Amino acid sequence: MPPTSSTSPATSQRTRVLSGIQPTSLSQHIGNYLGATKQWAELQDDHEVFFFLADLHALTVEAPEPAVLTQRSRQAVAQLLAAGVDPDRSAIFLQSHVPGHTQLSWVLECLTGYGEAGRMTQFKDKSARGERVSVGLLTYPILQAADILIYQAHQVPVGEDQRQHIELTRNLAQRFNARYGETFVVPDAYIPKASAKILDLQDPTAKMSKSLPDAGTLNLLDDPAVLTKKIKRAVTDTGSEIRFDPQTKPGVSNLLAILAAVSSTTIDTLVGQFDGQGYGALKVAVAEAVVAFAEPFATRVRETMADPAEIDRILARGAEQARPVAEATVADVYERVGFLPPLRT
Numbered sequence: 001m002p003p004t005s006s007t008s009p010a011t012s013q014r015t016r017v018l019s020g021i022q023p024t025s026l027s028q029h030i031g032n033y034l035g036a037t038k039q040w041a042e043l044q045d046d047h048e049v050f051f052f053l054a055d056l057h058a059l060t061v062e063a064p065e066p067a068v069l070t071q072r073s074r075q076a077v078a079q080l081l082a083a084g085v086d087p088d089r090s091a092i093f094l095q096s097h098v099p100g101h102t103q104l105s106w107v108l109e110c111l112t113g114y115g116e117a118g119r120m121t122q123f124k125d126k127s128a129r130g131e132r133v134s135v136g137l138l139t140y141p142i143l144q145a146a147d148i149l150i151y152q153a154h155q156v157p158v159g160e161d162q163r164q165h166i167e168l169t170r171n172l173a174q175r176f177n178a179r180y181g182e183t184f185v186v187p188d189a190y191i192p193k194a195s196a197k198i199l200d201l202q203d204p205t206a207k208m209s210k211s212l213p214d215a216g217t218l219n220l221l222d223d224p225a226v227l228t229k230k231i232k233r234a235v236t237d238t239g240s241e242i243r244f245d246p247q248t249k250p251g252v253s254n255l256l257a258i259l260a261a262v263s264s265t266t267i268d269t270l271v272g273q274f275d276g277q278g279y280g281a282l283k284v285a286v287a288e289a290v291v292a293f294a295e296p297f298a299t300r301v302r303e304t305m306a307d308p309a310e311i312d313r314i315l316a317r318g319a320e321q322a323r324p325v326a327e328a329t330v331a332d333v334y335e336r337v338g339f340l341p342p343l344r345t
């Protein structure tokens with residue numbers, strides 16, 4: 001059921017969920033999947049959902065080659081579909097296809113203190129390290145607030161690292177509402193407790209991330225042989241016992257968490273199964289399970305990518321569902337701040 005369809009009487013009562021990911025690489029890693037898109041696919045059953053690719057945000061750090069960005073955007077859509085996000089039940093669109101995001105962002109920027117924006121960790125850390133930071137990186141969280149508030153979303157499924165941005169979003173919504181009257185839903189972060197936190201294979205104290213060296217990252221579009229090699233070379237811990245103990249055994253615990261998540265079992269069950277076995281046996285099992293998941297995923301992505309025009313049609317449909325909602329919010333906001341409404345002739 002498309003989110004804006006009026007054929008379902010339940011539509012308007014359902015909780016509205018919105019989330020976005022940046023198309024910053026060609027392949028999702030298993031942490032992106034388990035921490036984000038898998039939840040998205042599950043949420044579409046009982047919620048009215050809007051999922052978008054934050055291509056505007058993808059320019060804030062290091063603007064990629066134009067053709068690369070285009071390819072990443074389409075491939076990100078293909079991966080959402082492969083993860084089970086269904087264009088018949090979710091609005092899937094590109095941020096740059098809905099002009100309201102930047103229109104609302106401007107108004108919110110004018111409500112945000114310079115110091116307040118400067119305290120957002122991503123900007124603060126990068127500027128503290130002396131890296132080149134753009135104004136876009138400074139205003140990034142405000143654009144994110146606009147992404148959320150423009151759809152009057154109730155819940156925003158995100159990882160723990162995004163909590164600060166959702167706090168800012170809530171503050172801006174409350175500030176606007178207090179100054180101009182009730183306009184925005186004040187959204188909640190939706191951070192599933194059960195979702196496994198997947199760590200880097202080479203440094204299991206850090207979250208798995210595309211910005212760390214590739215050897216520690218399990219990309220879902222990696223070759224099976226590459227995935228297997230990365231898992232075999234994963235850093236393990238001293239001792240030989242297979243236990244779940246993230247403090248003293250971060251490497252082994254991470255492998256257990258990955259195996260539990262991709263094979264839909266519990267960590268406790270696995271610890272029982274591997275009683276008396278060594279790290280080697282665990283790695284073999286993890287590699288088999290990851291490959292068994294990643295191979296059909298990659299096949300689905302390749303099949304979708306073979307027909308880019310179909311991806312573009314899905315995005316067009318998604319944007320058609322998103323735009324009226326976004327336009328209504330922008331019109332309301334512009335009127336409330338006192339912009340003279342344009343006369344429609």
Ligand code: TRP
Nearest residue numbers: 019020021022054057144147148
């Ligand atoms: N900043 C988010 C990330 O890097 C992506 C994002 C942009 C987002 N806009 C959003 C997430 C709105 C949720 C809602 O993961």
